[in-house]
Amino acid sequence: MFRSLAVVLLTLSLAACASGDRRNAQAPQRPAGARPITLDLPTSRETKACFADLSRAEVRYSPLPDRDFGGGCQIVGAVQLLDIGIPVTNLRAMRCGLARSFSGWVEHAVVPAAHQMLGSDLVRIESMGTYACRNVVGTSAAYAARRSGHATANAVDVSGFVLQDGRRITIQGGWNNPDPNIRAFLRTIRASACRRFGTVLSPDYNAVHYNHLHIEDDRAGFCR
Ligand SMILES: [Zn+2]
16 A cells, blocks of 8 residues: 555656646747747746845846747747946847856946056947847858847947046947047957957958947857
């Protein structure tokens, strides 16, 4: 009697494991243009640790619901940054790891570099956005068939820096500026971004990046 009960309990617990594994398995990709759905996923340990890191760094943020927009475009474990010490335009959904590295880069690299190399404090950063459901642009046809890091809210395009003295330094106007301090500032912050992010693409990479730094939180080790 006890033995058969034990077998039943064991069978039940194995069945629970199996269904748990199925729940965690990657859902099949929904077609592009599908109705966006909110995903009912448990918050991963990695994302929880990232939220704690943001709080520790005194970054204000709000977690965003996990959403699937179809066609491989998904926002999972993302946040809306509310205050990282310096206003940044056009920041919407960012995966938490990207938001954490971006906040650290701004605080520990961009702000001090502006102060030391340009002699004025940074008052605003301009971005061209974060999440966008689209493919990679401006590369070979085979490569361009791939979804961009923006399609998973894992990339941000940074385009300009406004200083307290009124100057506005853009990637487009500053990369080859006659002022060597401006050129050096932009290359310094690119180099520091390359130490913090897996992919950094600048005007040196290709023509489509003439006006922004594409910064992506992957592990590609690609810095141009
Ligand atoms: Zn980009």
